[in-house]
Amino acid sequence: MTRAYNFSAGPATLPESVLLQAQAEMLDWHGAGASIVELSHRGPEFIQVAQEAEADLRTLMAIPDDYAVLFLQGGATGQQALIPLNFAAPGQKADYVLTGHWGKTAIKQAKPYVDVNIAASGEGEGFRGIPARADWQLSADAAYVHITANETIHGVEFRDTPEVGDVPLVADFSSSIVSEPLDVSKYGVIYAGAQKNLGPVGISVVIIRRDLLERAGQPRADIFTYASHLAKESMLNTPPTWNWYLAGLVFKWMIAQGGVAEFAQRNARKSALLYGVIDGSGGFYRNEVAAAVRSRMNVPFFLHEEALNKPFLDEAKAAGLISLKGHRALGGMRASIYNAMPEEGVQALAGFMREFQQRHG
Amino acid sequence: MTRAYNFSAGPATLPESVLLQAQAEMLDWHGAGASIVELSHRGPEFIQVAQEAEADLRTLMAIPDDYAVLFLQGGATGQQALIPLNFAAPGQKADYVLTGHWGKTAIKQAKPYVDVNIAASGEGEGFRGIPARADWQLSADAAYVHITANETIHGVEFRDTPEVGDVPLVADFSSSIVSEPLDVSKYGVIYAGAQKNLGPVGISVVIIRRDLLERAGQPRADIFTYASHLAKESMLNTPPTWNWYLAGLVFKWMIAQGGVAEFAQRNARKSALLYGVIDGSGGFYRNEVAAAVRSRMNVPFFLHEEALNKPFLDEAKAAGLISLKGHRALGGMRASIYNAMPEEGVQALAGFMREFQQRHG
Structure with a gap:
């Protein structure tokens, strides 16, 4: 097979x-006599790679100087345990707004360390919307408020930044970071596994307002301490150098393509095209998420007959469109269309979906 | 530059x-239409990669069935925090035998979770030897005994497995795993960052006697729980797939080369050659580690005059021998000669060292 259009939710397609x-x-x-993955993380070659990656990410996201940027192992799930360990006192409350599967994971990892208050939940409505801000039951003394900016499985995305007053807003941006301009200063912590919009799996980015690093948090190992990682410039232990390097190449590619403003436009066009095909299919395809909070990154959809799932996947694969099977928690289909998915790929999928409906409708 | 002989301590040279x-x-x-780093960890392609890697490592190390094998993020340092969290009750004692820098790191990460007893220490002698087993002050009720099988910086290596009775022996094998045959059944836990003998940085291998997974350990997040990782076959969250894949390729290479018995012979010849040059230099080169516990993996050495360090490194690089600068904690030089360093590379270094001495002696 030549390269397919790969709609995997993460690990996901990378720029060719x-x-x-x-x-x-x-x-x-670069003439070093070895691969970057064979060189010391403390040598001049990798230091250059690491520093350029941070500088490029700061440029892409317009990250203010009073925010630290860390490149860490452990994935987003690892950060979900480190966040209460670092930012909440033992037994302190933290507010969680639950809008899908990954919010549940965040709560699960936090519970051993913090008094979790589910301030709002979309579970009663099957995670097809986001509870109105006015209905959130926030705690006065919460260590932070946690949201999942984009729910990869349920296809639900915050389309604005909720106001939460002086309590730091902590957000899992794993699947929507750098997909459009973002006002970082509205957040206390932004974290993301890299494997969707930032590059390869095996490295996470954590962006932290520096004053939060002064919080005592809870007793923990040094390796679980964000301030210690920052003091060593994310090299408290040997970092995943190849993953960091590849993310850095993705950052340079994004800048060359026009930055997040350009990707915001492409992503709006891509997602509008797919939702248009679904909504215009007369019920052949179905997406039940409230229109105002439909994800621009992950488009889950169902065929009107379950028996059509297998032919859909088989025929799509034959057409060079792969990884469209939905998450096992929901079933159906899912097209993940991060920055690295070209518009041509989404156009090919849209065309295939229309043809498939003609053949099987 | 064409490919050099790269003596980096880790990240380290990989088989070409x-x-x-x-x-x-x-x-x-393999015709999937995408790179392995772009495919879902839950898809058939990566599942095959992951399962073959585990099977190959089990073959290489003759790992008994009553041991679990995990592929995890976090490096060896991350495991040093997870080990007390998983295997010690709050406040329980654990014995640590300190033979160099990485033993200190293990103790530092464990201290928030366990009552660390330093059962023996080589620090008084500058970590040039390993305290005799008869002198270890083990605790009767320790959760485990921790050793560092090979100290990468100090160049000190256990040349046998110490007897510690019924208390599980936990060993950091980051820099000597699969370098020679090992009786896994003598250990409770063997852990290793991959970036020396196993492959690329960004993934760790943890081999655990299964009965230890029944220990309650301490309150902790699910993502910090070895049993949870095992239940999900090391895919509790998205694993570092490319790193796992590359390690798997290294395992297949090792098997094709003849396995650990073959590498044990090569490694013995390689290290004997370098120590021979050092000991035969009449003091021009110096290694002060007790001969019985000199590392076969990391050969630290000093030139008799500090002023020669820079010309040594410059001329070595010009001769295609790179990454020989010693760790900043010790200074001097260090040649790391893991499995993937060919004998020709060590012969080239030995020849260079003799020539350098002739020119500068």
């Missing part, structure tokens, strides 16, 4: 030019 | 054939 560069540099990085 | 394969498969893994 990035893969080509990584391929070309695989045995000898 | 492994890099060539990864390079060839970078844009399309």
